[in-house]
Amino acid sequence: MKELMLGNKAFARGLYEAGCCFVSSYPGTPSTEVTEEAAKYDEIYCEWAPNEKVAMEAAFGASLAGRRSFCGMKHVGLNVAADPLYTMSYTGVNGGVVICVADDAGMHSSQNEQDSRHHAIAAKVPMLEPSDSAEALAFAKLAYQLSEDFDTPVIMKMCTRVAHSQSVVETAERVVPERKAYEKNIPKYVMMPGNAIRRHPFVEERTRKLREWAETAAINRVEMGGTQLGIITSSTSYQYVKEVFGDSVSVLKLGMVNPLPEQLIRDFAAKVEKLVVVEELDPIIENHCKVLGLTVSGKDLLPMEGEFSQNMLRGAFGKEVPEGTAIEDTIPMRPPVMCAGCPHRGLFYTLSRNKCTVLGDIGCYTLGAVAPLSAMDMTLCMGASISAIHGYNIAGDGENEGRTVAVIGDSTFMHSGMTGLANIAYNQSDSTVIILDNSITGMTGHQQNPTTGYNIKGDPAGKIDLEALCRSMGFQRVRVVDPYDLKACDIAVKEELAAKEPSVIISRRPCALLKYVKHNAPLAVNTEKCIGCKSCMRIGCPAISIKDGKARVDATLCVGCGVCEQLCPVGAFESTKKEAI
Amino acid sequence: MNKETKNVMIVGVGGQGSLLASKLLGRLLLDAGYDVKVSEVHGMSQRGGSVVTYVRYGEQVYSPVIDRGEADYIVSFELLEAARWLPYLKKDGQIVTNIQQIDPMPVITGAQTYPEGLVEKMRGTGAKVDALDCLALAEQAGSPKAVNIVLMGRLSHYFDMPEEAWQKAMEAIVPAKFLEMNKKAFALGKNA
Numbered sequence: 167m168k169e170l171m172l173g174n175k176a177f178a179r180g181l182y183e184a185g186c187c188f189v190s191s192y193p194g195t196p197s198t199e200v201t202e203e204a205a206k207y208d209e210i211y212c213e214w215a216p217n218e219k220v221a222m223e224a225a226f227g228a229s230l231a232g233r234r235s236f237c238g239m240k241h242v243g244l245n246v247a248a249d250p251l252y253t254m255s256y257t258g259v260n261g262g263v264v265i266c267v268a269d270d271a272g273m274h275s276s277q278n279e280q281d282s283r284h285h286a287i288a289a290k291v292p293m294l295e296p297s298d299s300a301e302a303l304a305f306a307k308l309a310y311q312l313s314e315d316f317d318t319p320v321i322m323k324m325c326t327r328v329a330h331s332q333s334v335v336e337t338a339e340r341v342v343p344e345r346k347a348y349e350k351n352i353p354k355y356v357m358m359p360g361n362a363i364r365r366h367p368f369v370e371e372r373t374r375k376l377r378e379w380a381e382t383a384a385i386n387r388v389e390m391g392g393t394q395l396g397i398i399t400s401s402t403s404y405q406y407v408k409e410v411f412g413d414s415v416s417v418l419k420l421g422m423v424n425p426l427p428e429q430l431i432r433d434f435a436a437k438v439e440k441l442v443v444v445e446e447l448d449p450i451i452e453n454h455c456k457v458l459g460l461t462v463s464g465k466d467l468l469p470m471e472g473e474f475s476q477n478m479l480r481g482a483f484g485k486e487v488p489e490g491t492a493i494e495d496t497i498p499m500r501p502p503v504m505c506a507g508c509p510h511r512g513l514f515y516t517l518s519r520n521k522c523t524v525l526g527d528i529g530c531y532t533l534g535a536v537a538p539l540s541a542m543d544m545t546l547c548m549g550a551s552i553s554a555i556h557g558y559n560i561a562g563d564g565e566n567e568g569r570t571v572a573v574i575g576d577s578t579f580m581h582s583g584m585t586g587l588a589n590i591a592y593n594q595s596d597s598t599v600i601i602l603d604n605s606i607t608g609m610t611g612h613q614q615n616p617t618t619g620y621n622i623k624g625d626p627a628g629k630i631d632l633e634a635l636c637r638s639m640g641f642q643r644v645r646v647v648d649p650y651d652l653k654a655c656d657i658a659v660k661e662e663l664a665a666k667e668p669s670v671i672i673s674r675r676p677c678a679l680l681k682y683v684k685h686n687a688p689l690a691v692n693t694e695k696c697i698g699c700k701s702c703m704r705i706g707c708p709a710i711s712i713k714d715g716k717a718r719v720d721a722t723l724c725v726g727c728g729v730c731e732q733l734c735p736v737g738a739f740e741s742t743k744k745e746a747i
Numbered sequence: 748m749n750k751e752t753k754n755v756m757i758v759g760v761g762g763q764g765s766l767l768a769s770k771l772l773g774r775l776l777l778d779a780g781y782d783v784k785v786s787e788v789h790g791m792s793q794r795g796g797s798v799v800t801y802v803r804y805g806e807q808v809y810s811p812v813i814d815r816g817e818a819d820y821i822v823s824f825e826l827l828e829a830a831r832w833l834p835y836l837k838k839d840g841q842i843v844t845n846i847q848q849i850d851p852m853p854v855i856t857g858a859q860t861y862p863e864g865l866v867e868k869m870r871g872t873g874a875k876v877d878a879l880d881c882l883a884l885a886e887q888a889g890s891p892k893a894v895n896i897v898l899m900g901r902l903s904h905y906f907d908m909p910e911e912a913w914q915k916a917m918e919a920i921v922p923a924k925f926l927e928m929n930k931k932a933f934a935l936g937k938n939a
Contacts, residue, residue, distance in 0.1 A: 170783055298784075330789055332786070490815040492834045493833060498862075
């Protein structure tokens with residue numbers, strides 16, 4: 167049956183049809199839906215792991231047990247999982263292993279724009295790159311075959327435009343290969359020096375064989391369209407090339423981007439007068455062509471940064487670029503903001519008011535950096551808030567402890583905050599860590615995590631007790647506050663900053679967007695009381711604005727959290743809830 | 748059937764419910780035998796930010812995105828967003844927009860102002876602008892959430908597609924208990 171399917175959903179369909187039995191992932195835009203969609207198939211065991219490293223190692227274990235397994239992550243997640251990846255390249259697999267890594271050129275929802283192809287090259291594992299949903303499905307199935315035929319994990323590289331675009335796919339039945347028996351094989355699976363030394367030549371030989379395969383593979387295809395211009399491309403860039411040139415130029419479309427073929431590229435180059443590589447981010451295919459001694463264009467025409475588009479290509483190749491018209495007024499930006507009723511707001515207001523230096527982390531709460539709160543000084547990567555505050559405090563000659571906090575969400579804390587906290591507990595800096603526990607992985611669209619008590623299917627699961635965990639690490643000062651209560655937040659932050667020992671504050675309230683969270687009636691402003699002092703504007707709530715010199719609440723957004731009410735000096739915010747008679 | 752690829756942009760503010768609109772269009776166009784691509788961005792930009800969905804259809808669609816000067820239609824859930832994406836409209840393209848205004852944070856904080864007279868200003872650039880109060884029509888149909896279907900109803904006015912095809916697509920996409928309300932919203936938009 168033909169249907170319109172999201173790239174990530176098509177990927178999951180491919181996993182299903184290929185007989186994948188085990189999925190372990192950590193959410194990360196734009197990769198999350200592969201795992202969420204896989205979880206809808208009862209035949210596949212699916213889970214959210216605490217981080218990508220754990221996920222990949224779990225998938226490796228499932229492979230050892232003889233099943234086809236999968237783990238999915240975003241580009242920066244592969245940095246976390248790089249450790250197992252680079253050595254899995256040596257061990258190879260038993261059941262096939264497919265890894266999804268989703269790059270985010272344009273940084274729609276990421277902290278950097280790294281090109282994951284470097285990891286495939288460095289780890290010496292094959293990488294496939296689909297250009298639409300139909301290929302995402304087909305390549306997922308092919309990836310398992312390659313994994314088992316060549317004894318290697320296989321990476322499928324997605325990008326935002328393939329992951330989050332829907333295009334037409336045709337589905338087929340699921341075929342589950344028989345579970346391969348686990349056979350003890352110390353030289354293959356125990357990577358200590360004596361064994362690894364013998365596996366390295368296997369890896370090099372495998373790459374040679376894969377390159378040979380790539381020379382004639384159907385997924386690396388030539389579409390001839392004249393001899394004037396030849397374009398080598400892959401992924402969504404292929405779609406832009408076809409959009410702009412149709413069949414008027416020759417195209418070498420690469421479905422496998424590591425290892426890259428040599429003869430196929432030489433032959434293609436020989437057939438065309440001018441050779442250009444169209445690839446987003448780094449010049450990997452282009453440099454490969456240069457190593458082959460070919461004259462080639464690429465990054466001299468197109469940027470290293472951001473996403474491509476058809477107009478960008480039109481401009482780069484000297485074609486006419488459609489013009490649009492704009493109105494003369496400046497259009498105000500509409501940046502993402504913390505939602506109305508977001509539990510992070512009250513805490514960040516407290517940090518802003520106390521002029522704290524805030525070492526931040528990755529999640530919705532990174533929006534605490536946005537005006538008017540502007541309550542963040544650093545965001546680096548998952549877990550860095552806690553590790554960095556330790557160094558910052560110790561190296562600050564005693565000037566930093568009393569005014570610096572680390573903030574990290576519950577899911578990010580589980581991901582890689584615990585090890586940083588262990589460092590504070592062990593090496594004893596007077597650091598104050600605030601865990602923003604909104605009981606969900608928020609930014610990626612509400613995934614469960616080890617602190618929520620539910621699994622990926624929403625069924626009851628193990629639940630890690632954050633207070634007990636911190637205490638067991640040796641923290642004497644562990645306290646919980648409600649971020650809707652500004653006074654309590656203020657007292658907690660002041661006291662823990664003053665304490666001459668490590669401390670943890672857990673700011674606990676579930677995300678206001680969670681379906682089970684009951685909201686209060688919206689507040690309304692009594693315009694007779696409002697003096698237009700704009701005290702309520704300091705929290706950056708999207709539900710509050712100033713109209714005709716008075717505060718106004720948008721009742722469709724307000725969830726009655728009452729944080730603004732606590733800032734109003736004249737009590738102008740009133741509940742719209744009808745008084746009980 | 749049109750061989751040439753046609754482009755529809757659905758724009759609005761994160762959380763306004765453009766998903767159902769793009770789903771409906773995708774279903775409608777796929778059923779009509781077109782190749783279709785629908786592209787959107789998930790993640791951080793959805794938190795109250797400016798959001799856009801691209802719907803492209805034709806004999807064979809390549810790029811999943813729509814670029815400046817390419818949109819045949821821009822369907823907007825919010826007035827400022829229509830103006831923001833106006834440069835993406837083709838020369839003789841059509842805008843269908845809700846007249847609802849949602850202040851972005853720089854306007855809320857007073858750092859910037861929400862421009863006035865946007866409909867006239869957009870028309871001043873030569874754009875064809877169909878502006879209507881979708882929120883009022885949606886409420887009339889029974890739910891403020893039906894703004895998306897009101898807009899689709901209005902878009903159908905400009906689409907060379909039989910009414911039955913739209914009805915069929917709605918029946919396939921909309922949950923049964925909301926179908927009647929949404930059909931009403933569609934009709935109100937179409938005949939507005």
